[in-house]
Amino acid sequence: MGWSTETSRYKSVSSRVPPRSATWLLEQLGDAPRFEPLFGDLAEQFEEGRSRLWYWRQAVGTLAIELGRLSGTHGPSFSAAVCTGCVLISLWHFIRPFVFQPLNLLYMGHPHSTIESIAALTSCLVVVTANGALSFFSVWVITRIHRTYRRALLMVFVTVLTAQCIPGIVRVMVGSSAGTDFAFALRAELMKASLQAVYTLVIGLWVISPLRFAKMEGRTRIVTILVALQVLVDSSLYVGGIMGALPGSRPEWYALDALEVASGAYLALLLWRASAASGTAARPRELFMRKPEPAA
Amino acid sequence: MRNREFLGQHELMVMLAILRLGREAYGVPIAAEIAERTGREMLQGSVYAILERLEAKGFVSSRLGDATPERGGRAKRYFTLTAEGAREVRQAQRALEALWVGLPRPPGTRA
Numbered sequence: 525m526g527w528s529t530e531t532s533r534y535k536s537v538s539s540r541v542p543p544r545s546a547t548w549l550l551e552q553l554g555d556a557p558r559f560e561p562l563f564g565d566l567a568e569q570f571e572e573g574r575s576r577l578w579y580w581r582q583a584v585g586t587l588a589i590e591l592g593r594l595s596g597t598h599g600p601s602f603s604a605a606v607c608t609g610c611v612l613i614s615l616w617h618f619i620r621p622f623v624f625q626p627l628n629l630l631y632m633g634h635p636h637s638t639i640e641s642i643a644a645l646t647s648c649l650v651v652v653t654a655n656g657a658l659s660f661f662s663v664w665v666i667t668r669i670h671r672t673y674r675r676a677l678l679m680v681f682v683t684v685l686t687a688q689c690i691p692g693i694v695r696v697m698v699g700s701s702a703g704t705d706f707a708f709a710l711r712a713e714l715m716k717a718s719l720q721a722v723y724t725l726v727i728g729l730w731v732i733s734p735l736r737f738a739k740m741e742g743r744t745r746i747v748t749i750l751v752a753l754q755v756l757v758d759s760s761l762y763v764g765g766i767m768g769a770l771p772g773s774r775p776e777w778y779a780l781d782a783l784e785v786a787s788g789a790y791l792a793l794l795l796w797r798a799s800a801a802s803g804t805a806a807r808p809r810e811l812f813m814r815k816p817e818p819a820a
Numbered sequence: 821m822r823n824r825e826f827l828g829q830h831e832l833m834v835m836l837a838i839l840r841l842g843r844e845a846y847g848v849p850i851a852a853e854i855a856e857r858t859g860r861e862m863l864q865g866s867v868y869a870i871l872e873r874l875e876a877k878g879f880v881s882s883r884l885g886d887a888t889p890e891r892g893g894r895a896k897r898y899f900t901l902t903a904e905g906a907r908e909v910r911q912a913q914r915a916l917e918a919l920w921v922g923l924p925r926p927p928g929t930r931a
Contacts, residue, residue, distance in 0.1 A: 558872075560894050560895065560897075561846070561847060561868070561884075561894065561895060561896060561897035562847060562864060562865060562868045563892070563894055564887075564891035564892065564894030564895065564896060565846070565847035565848045565864050565891070565896075566864055567890070567891050567892040567894065568848055568888075568890055568891045569848060569864075571890045571891075572890075581863075582863060582864050582865065585863040585865055585866070586863060586864065586865025586866075587865075589863065589865045589866055589869050590865070590869075593869065
């Protein structure tokens with residue numbers, strides 16, 4: 525046969541491991557039973573001596589073909605879901621000042637009594653909770669509109685949300701001269717974008733994952749509790765700063781904000797892995813890790 | 821005339837490669853056969869996309885083979901043409917031959 529003479533020159537090459545990053549790309553295709561023979565073909569040809577560049581080209585090309593195919597079948601519902609999510613968030617940003625104006629007034633001033641302090645703290649918590657509830661609701665809605673590739677949808681939604689913060693960051697960078705105000709404003713914008721991205725991702729993964737808190741692995745549970753505590757502490761410090769009980773800007777606060785983003789991102793990573801491992805279809809990763817069967 | 825979908829060029833090439841390979845037709849030799857005969861190297865993913873399309877149309881059928889160590893323990897998927905697929909190939913051949921008949925030689929080609 526023609527093909528056997530074509531490939532026979534590769535036979536002498538010993539066992540090789542395909543490029544991990546390219547393999548990871550292929551794994552993102554999911555739906556293992558369908559792709560198993562294809563992954564096997566690529567592994568076989570790489571084993572026979574094909575170059576790493578060839579393997580990369582196959583991985584990227586296959587991914588492009590699959591994305592093209594999917595955009596035809598799932599593109600409309602995917603786009604509709606992202607647009608709906610953006611509309612919901614935009615609506616929220618529009619109506620929030622009107623709805624929460626009385627609460628804002630409560631906690632923006634310096635309280636003079638214990639009752640005023642409690643009212644300020646409560647109003648701040650109401651606003652924070654409402655923000656979280658809206659994120660939850662918007663992610664729940666979009667994952668009902670498009671159910672097939674929910675993690676990909678979530679990533680695109682978070683990317684679009686984060687991209688909406690770019691004009692604000694650019695405005696700060698262009699409009700302000702160097703100085704304390706500039707650094708403070710830039711930090712505020714960057715933190716707003718980072719926290720929104722991280723927490724939308726965490727909430728989204730929580731919504732789409734079939735795993736619940738009690739069934740999560742120990743490390744994920746501990747990180748979840750730590751992140752929740754961190755949010756509570758940071759919110760209290762934030763309220764304290766607004767009410768004048770604490771200084772508005774300190775270097776330690778920068779570190780706390782950065783820590784909050786980092787721990788939130790770590791939690792998102794753990795939830796991502798948990799949702800991947802608990803998927804209904806066998807993952808290609810598992811197939812790649814399967815022990816080779818002895819030759820007949 | 822029956823309203824039907826014609827085979828694409830790549831679909832026809834893949835089906836002809838399956839015919840040539842017989843019982844040994846799986847992804848790797850199919851792509852190699854096409855590359856050797858036509859000089860066109862197709863992506864492995866592209867070959868599978870075409871095969872899936874052909875299977876959905878009922879022109880090819882597939883069966884899973886044994887897993888081998890050099891494939892990381894993954895099975896081969898062998899393809900064969902169905903009766904309908906074979907009929908489709910013959911029909912495409914007749915259509916192409918009919919179109920070639922009486923066609924003036926393209927400029928710059930030798931007899």
